[in-house]
Amino acid sequence: MQAIDDKWIEPLLYGGIFLGSGGGGKTKVMALLLQELLADKGAVGLIQLEDLEPEGVYAAVAIMGSPELAEENLPAGHEGVRALEQLKGLTGKEFLALVTVEGAGVNILYPLLVARRTGLPLVDADAMGRAFPELQMTTFHFAQLTGTPLVLIDSRGREHIFSEEDNFLLELNTRQVVGEGGGVGFFAGFPTTGSVLRRILIPRTISFAAELGQVFINPGSYSHLLEHLVVITKNSLYGSAIELFIGFVQDIGKIETLKWRTITLRGSGPYTDEEFKILIQNENLIAYRNNRVAAMVPDLISFIDLETLKPINNNDVSPGMEVAVIGMPAPAQLKTKKALNVVGPQCFGYKSGYEPLEKLYFSYYY
Amino acid sequence: MGVGWQFGEPAPFADSPSWLKLMVDISSLLASILQQEKSWSLGELSRQAVELCGQLLGEGLILFDDRGEVIYQNEIANELNLYRQFREGTDINKLLQNRKETELLLNNSLPVRFRPFYYGRDYLGGAVFTRRERREVKTGAFEPREQAGLPKVICKNPKLVKAISIARQVALTDSTILLRGESGTGKEMFARIIHENSPRKKGPFIAINCAAIPENLLESELFGYEEGSFTGARRGGKPGKIELAHRGTLFLDEIGDMPPALQAKLLRVLQEKKIERVGGTRPVPIDVRIIAATHRNLEEMIATGQFREDLFYRLSVIPIYIPPLRERPEDIELLLYYYAKKYCILLNKEFKTFTYDALQLLKTYPWPGNIRELENTVEYIVTVDDKEEIGVESLPLPIRRFYPPRSSSERKNMHTGRVSREELAELLERFGYSTEGKRELARYLGISLATLYRWLKKYKL
Numbered sequence: 001m002q003a004i005d006d007k008w009i010e011p012l013l014y015g016g017i018f019l020g021s022g023g024g025g026k027t028k029v030m031a032l033l034l035q036e037l038l039a040d041k042g043a044v045g046l047i048q049l050e051d052l053e054p055e056g057v058y059a060a061v062a063i064m065g066s067p068e069l070a071e072e073n074l075p076a077g078h079e080g081v082r083a084l085e086q087l088k089g090l091t092g093k094e095f096l097a098l099v100t101v102e103g104a105g106v107n108i109l110y111p112l113l114v115a116r117r118t119g120l121p122l123v124d125a126d127a128m129g130r131a132f133p134e135l136q137m138t139t140f141h142f143a144q145l146t147g148t149p150l151v152l153i154d155s156r157g158r159e160h161i162f163s164e165e166d167n168f169l170l171e172l173n174t175r176q177v178v179g180e181g182g183g184v185g186f187f188a189g190f191p192t193t194g195s196v197l198r199r200i201l202i203p204r205t206i207s208f209a210a211e212l213g214q215v216f217i218n219p220g221s222y223s224h225l226l227e228h229l230v231v232i233t234k235n236s237l238y239g240s241a242i243e244l245f246i247g248f249v250q251d252i253g254k255i256e257t258l259k260w261r262t263i264t265l266r267g268s269g270p271y272t273d274e275e276f277k278i279l280i281q282n283e284n285l286i287a288y289r290n291n292r293v294a295a296m297v298p299d300l301i302s303f304i305d306l307e308t309l310k311p312i313n314n315n316d317v318s319p320g321m322e323v324a325v326i327g328m329p330a331p332a333q334l335k336t337k338k339a340l341n342v343v344g345p346q347c348f349g350y351k352s353g354y355e356p357l358e359k360l361y362f363s364y365y366y
Numbered sequence: 367m368g369v370g371w372q373f374g375e376p377a378p379f380a381d382s383p384s385w386l387k388l389m390v391d392i393s394s395l396l397a398s399i400l401q402q403e404k405s406w407s408l409g410e411l412s413r414q415a416v417e418l419c420g421q422l423l424g425e426g427l428i429l430f431d432d433r434g435e436v437i438y439q440n441e442i443a444n445e446l447n448l449y450r451q452f453r454e455g456t457d458i459n460k461l462l463q464n465r466k467e468t469e470l471l472l473n474n475s476l477p478v479r480f481r482p483f484y485y486g487r488d489y490l491g492g493a494v495f496t497r498r499e500r501r502e503v504k505t506g507a508f509e510p511r512e513q514a515g516l517p518k519v520i521c522k523n524p525k526l527v528k529a530i531s532i533a534r535q536v537a538l539t540d541s542t543i544l545l546r547g548e549s550g551t552g553k554e555m556f557a558r559i560i561h562e563n564s565p566r567k568k569g570p571f572i573a574i575n576c577a578a579i580p581e582n583l584l585e586s587e588l589f590g591y592e593e594g595s596f597t598g599a600r601r602g603g604k605p606g607k608i609e610l611a612h613r614g615t616l617f618l619d620e621i622g623d624m625p626p627a628l629q630a631k632l633l634r635v636l637q638e639k640k641i642e643r644v645g646g647t648r649p650v651p652i653d654v655r656i657i658a659a660t661h662r663n664l665e666e667m668i669a670t671g672q673f674r675e676d677l678f679y680r681l682s683v684i685p686i687y688i689p690p691l692r693e694r695p696e697d698i699e700l701l702l703y704y705y706a707k708k709y710c711i712l713l714n715k716e717f718k719t720f721t722y723d724a725l726q727l728l729k730t731y732p733w734p735g736n737i738r739e740l741e742n743t744v745e746y747i748v749t750v751d752d753k754e755e756i757g758v759e760s761l762p763l764p765i766r767r768f769y770p771p772r773s774s775s776e777r778k779n780m781h782t783g784r785v786s787r788e789e790l791a792e793l794l795e796r797f798g799y800s801t802e803g804k805r806e807l808a809r810y811l812g813i814s815l816a817t818l819y820r821w822l823k824k825y826k827l
Contacts, residue, residue: 049722198722230517237703240517332703335717336754359711364517366708 001051001121003043004112008210009035014311015213016108018326019205021300022284022314024105024131025067029074034109037116044112045121047097049203052194058123059087060099060147060190061114064135065178067106068315069155075186079153080114083188086151086159091191097121099190099197101138103205104131105313110186125201127190129238129331130300133282135174136167137343139333140190143200146170150189154181162189202331208236219309222324229326239329242361244287244294245276246306249321258349263317265325276325280314285348287325296350298330298343299357329357426478426496428452432489436580442496447578451476452494465489476742519555520704523694529686530559536684537563542636544621544681545659547688550738553659554619556688561615566655569614574607577620585628591644608641611654621681622662622673633677656681691733691740698729698740705741706756709748718748721757728761731768758796766796767806785811787825794827 004012013031016024038044052058061080088095098118100111103126115122127138140147147170150162160177164170178185211232219225226243234240247265254261260279267274276294279286284301287294295301305312306322317323329335334343335356341347344354358365420427420440426448429438439449451472461468465482472478477497483490521527536543537560545553554573561571579587590606608616618624624632635641636656640649658681667673691698702720710717720728733739743762751760758766785793797807808818 234517235520235522235697235700237700239704239707242517329707332707332717332719335707336719337716338754356707356711356717358707362711366518 002046002124002207004038004046004122004206004210005043006035006038009038009109010217011210011213012108012112012206013213014216015209015211016103016105017313018212018216018302018311018328019104019108019129019209019300020131020283020313021104021297021302022278022280023133023282024102024107024313026313026316027067027106027109030106030109030113033074033076034113034116037113041116044115045097046124046206047121048124049198049201052123052197053096054193054195054198056096056194057091057093057191058097058099058194058197059084059095059188059192060101060127061111061186061188062101062107063110063184063186064152064174065155065184069183073155073184075110075113075184077110077113077117079157079186080110080188081117083151083153083159083186084114084118086161087149087188087191090149090151090161093191095120095191096194097123099123099192099201100126100206101190102126102128102131103202103209104128107131108206108209122206123197123201124206125197125203126205127201129202129205129334130298131283132343135171137347138167139200139202139339140192141167141342142333142336142339143196145190145192145196145200147189149191150174150187152177152185152187154178155184156182202237202333204237208238212236216310222304222306222309225304225309226324226326233328237331238300239358240365241326241328242357242364243324244301244327245274245289245325246271247274247276247323247325249317249319249323252317252319260349261314263314265323268322278314278325281348284314286345286350287327293355294360295327295357296345296355297348298334298339298354300328300330302326302328327357423495428494429491430493431491436583437491439579439583444575444578445573446476446496447575448478448494448496449580450575450578452478465492519559520697520700521694522696522700523689525687525689526694526697529556529688532684532686533560534563536560536686538565540655541683542655542681543657543684543686545657545686545688547659547661548690548734548736549661550736551661551688551690552737553688554617556686557615557617557657557659560657561617561655564615564655566614570611571615571617572607572611573617573619575619577623581625584625585631586644588628589631589641589644592646603643603646606641606643608635608652608654609643609650612652613654615655615657618656618658620660620662621658622660622664622667626672626674629674629677633674633680636677636680691736695729698733699725701737701740702728702744705744706748709745713748715748715752716754718751718753719755721755724756724758724761727758727765727768731765763798766798767810785821787827790821790825791827794822 009031013026013028017026020026061084063075084095098111098115098120100108100122102108111122127140135147138147146165146167148163148165150170152160152162152174154160154177158181162170162173164173174185174187212229215225215228215232219228226241229241245265245267246269247267249263250266251264252262253264259281262280263278265276267276274290277288278284278301283297284303285297287296287301302325303312303314303317304310304324304326305316306324312323333339335354340354345352416429416438420438423440424442426443426446427438427440428436428443428449431437436449443449461480467482468480470478470480478494479497480492480494482492519530521530533556543560545556547553557573558571561567574587576584586604586606588606588608590604590609592603635652638649639653640651642649664673664678664682668675668678702725706718706720709715735742743765746762747756747760753760793807793810794803797803797810804818805815808815811818
């Protein structure tokens, strides 16, 4: 079994931001806490799907709500431990390891924090492969598995138990409780056997996030960084990263009636005189280059700040900043017809069908 | 030499019968020459028309004469190694003797058709051509900026990563390289990496498969020919692949299959950096970097006199070994998804995933045909299977029937009939319920068909 020690945390932080596709939140403070904890108390085991006990039961832990609020009021992991204890009581099962639902942003670190507190190992896989805003946008849902029983602890410390059979309903009800309970919640749920997890989770995403994040530590130049990024990503279940655009942030806007935020870039370097627009709903969902679709969800659209050569969330983009926009294909598990019905562009109100990066840039990929 | 008589002058002995006879003979000779010239022109016209059609066809095409000798193959047939696939995948003699129109599937994935040609009841020869599905799919909205990092080369395997790193380093030099590895390991891809990372990248990259081209055509393909050097030679001659690769890279695939006479000729090219076309008298200087590749054991071939030792040392200045796919288990899942996405796009299908069980089987299967086999397998599955999830039942029979080697105690258990009901049911699922499947299963278990039926009855399967 591999072990996640304190040296993994900085790469996981950057990898998590990149996989957040503009959203997912970032939590530098939680990363520092984890680093200290792992250095002090020892590493957390990382289990591959192949090594799960087929009949053993595993549970997921995660943060729901505003990552910014989680940053202000730093969770210590005890909330997740409490939720997990409750879930154990409800199901009468001992959990053999913890599962990550959303392998990006703040939620790639939080299960690790809870794993360190409980002494349980973490499964090297997740159910989103990136950041998504809603609870039903998981491979559990694609496989028609419900997230319940689920125990949620709100930011005021109150416990809520959910047993909905429908994941859309679960999303609505948990979101309401989180909204009323201070904007952040911590849950334990999705109790599932090893044999099922093997079938549905996207494998090796935690170790991939760390490998990806490593590229951003001492990156050298941008071209060097991009070359490394291509080497790491093409040898993964995602697919090669591709530079979509480089430019200066010209405008950050909002289309109030349609829930969309926008970031407009004016091209620099090889893209001079070109325009790039990104449509956002929490995550970067659709990108246009000179009014033609350049990438769309579930493929990832991520920013790199060209001054620091680090990945950044869309909340950290400000006018005048020079950024590179990098696309990365989502794993095939998110691109099937069944998955696109839940995480495709039409689920966010976009009227046309999904156009995969591999098709838009076919000569680059094949 | 003059005949002593000029046109317009009165002919000597013009009224003699012998003069008249001479005139008749000369006239018939001229008529016959004109007829021949016309027929030659028509033959040449047909030949050039066939060549043009072959180029425009977009499918692989091989033409055979009535004795089954290859008389023409187009570039696509060459790229697809069609002749070799056809030779290995069919009973070629039987097919050519049957002389009937036939549909075939080579390597489980390449549909081809054989069509005979007749004049009345006389058999003239035949054509073999591919019938690949039309892949008219709108792709490539943008041409991305050239990016380093080789996005099309998928490998995590440390041995292969090292081989790629060596290839990129030696690309900068002009040394001759010998790529060694089993068929289908991607030797041509390696040669392309070397070319594209070399100072010759703006020059041509010319590839020729020495095993795919019939021996009688290989010399003229490689060295070109001068006009009139043999029957059917094109007017004005034709440059060979070596000449076409001038200031670029020549990739000689399956060099171990090169006939000995050509080995000597190639050696002279390497030594003198000049070539002479077939039927030519004047050597032409050339500037070519040669990358050769083979899956054969050249050392053994040298020992048995099938391969020239001096040529081996000339070619093997920098040898690079490419590991077979069975030594790269960490790459199999990545390659499966890489090609699954590719063919889903090309065939306009929805994206697919592999089930956990299918992946486990595909990871243990030894892939004797390496990446080529894996790519063909994925193309086959994507083409024929409409399910979103590729399970064990969707895999081609040879893979489904593959079972990892068992320990001696497990084999003993099987012989003594200690195979559980679940295990037998799973095996039956893999080998199929048909009589042929059961026969294969019995062979696999090392028991008779009758015993297998007894076990099936016992387990009520």
